[in-house]
Amino acid sequence: MRRGSVAIVPLFLAIVLLFWFIWFLGGANDNLHKVNQIENLQHLQDRLLQSAIMKRYELEEADPSLSDAELDAAVDTYIKEIMKVNGIDKNEENK
């Protein structure tokens, strides 16, 4: 018993360390999660940049009478819709 009580100390320390590690990883995970989300968004934006510029010329080709402002607005709407589909843009407040 006496011998055993000494032996529990490293085990106890190990359990404390484990809990600390879980706590640490959890915080890190949140940060990593955020970085990840932002990077995902930026990759999506990268792709959409190409789509936007292609779409703009396609729209202009389809209807050359459109003004620059109208084209810009049309592409803006187009990208907004894609963002909604991807769950980025949200209409509701405070969500």
Next chain:
Amino acid sequence: MIKKAIVAIGLVASMQSISMAATQTTTTFKAPSQVQQDEYGNDYIDREAVISTQNFKVDNFWNSFKTSGNATSNYTTISRSGLFRITTSATSACTIDNTLPEEGCSGQKPFLINDEVLKNPVDGTTDTYRVAFTNPSDYTNNDYNGFYPLDVLRDAKYYKDNNINTDGGTTAPRSGFFGFITGAIDSLYNKVVGIDFFGQKDIADIAYTPRSNAAEDRRQRYIANIMAGVEKEHRMTKNANGASATVINAPTLNSPVSLLSYAEAQKSTTTASCKFLGLELSTKGAMCRVMSGFGMDAWMPFFNLTGTTQIESNFLLADTENALLAMNAKLNGVPYLQDVAGDQDTKLTFLQNIIKPMTAMIGFMKGMLFGEKKKDIVADPVQRVYSFNEDEAMTMTFPVTNDGSQIDDFAHFKLLKIRSVYADELNSCTVKKKPGMLKPSAWEETFYIGGNVEQKSPNYTLWNKEIWNSDQWVDWCQEATGKKGMFTYLLNWQTGGVFNPFNWMKGFFQAFLNMLTGTYEITNFTNTVKRGLVLDLKKVNLDPVSKRNTREIQILHINTPSAGK
């Protein structure tokens, strides 16, 4: 270390409590840059686009287990901006037939112009230019109104017909890239036109017999280069490939780009099946039928059908004209002779559409076709004008040179009009006077252009005509054979909207009277038909949204992200 980095990121993405606005993405475009040219002469603009997402939210899972901090991180702005290059090339052919492989098409056309052309717009102020097809052998460093054919290498698969003609017939099976090109030309001359007004005016296609495969190869390559544009692999580049001023007749090219001539494949045709107008008219042609219908040869004895009409044909010119016409007619999608021909500003009758006075062009064309010194003995040239709708017209990129040593620049044009010019020239005329009641004996004289009179039998009569000088005889000869003023009479077919054959016949009638009063006969004449080709071009910037152009979008760079909070 790891923790430090994580803390740093945590600071950047610090979790502050922000009002919970909705996530919104906006897309904006910056104004495009000035139009510039790449090394192949394609136009490009650079343009920046920005996508920016406001109030992007990330849920903090772990925060649910903590007492401090926020459940959601809010990033006010996360945006990316990209710079794009939008390159436009004038690949008209590829825009109408998507079976054409893209590599076989480009905007560059195998025509060289000197930079002097660009300093010489039609009326001095506009951006319209008038250039005449000029033989490579006439190349000069400062030709202000000519364009020259170029030979540009081309991969065989983009113009050669690889199918073997198995049935032994003359019609080869056509497929693939070259099939498109030959098909376009065929449809132009067989199906689209329908009426064969000038007969088989396309001399090159019927009389052409290649002396060598290499020559035929160059010819096909040239036509393919006109119709589809220079192949991408062999595009000309600015300041690099010099356009050699040496005319290449050798079977192999000695430089990537050279002036093109297939003179060695030319063939002079002397058989004139219907040589009334001095034009090579097919007996099947409507014009020839009209002539026969009037029975001209029956009641105009002086019109000697044994006369020789020499067709001086330039295959290079005919091929250039055919290819451009075929392509543009196809792009316009209409039978060009019926719907496209004619100036846009005036509505003209069918005949007027086909035959028009040269007006301002006369001097220019005469000089081009015959040289200045022969101006006075040339019958009025006649031109057919094919006008094209500017929206539908073919866009073309021409290499521009200063001194011929290199390509300095490229210029883009829309092909608005093709003027096909014919003119003929009387080379010699043999006049025979038969013995008659008042004429004691026969004599025969041959009058050559240039004033030489070869009098075979020096007998004289009292008739006034016998004291004519050679110029007057040449004049008479031209009139009698329909060489002089013929086209003017043709134009007067319709005076005040009424068909007036007498007006037309006036010239012949005069000659006819001459024949009656003195029994002169033209026993032989030699006549040369010459052709010219003039293009009306409008200088343009290539419109990236035009259906005649191809648009390529290239990412130059994506800007480093800025992750705001």
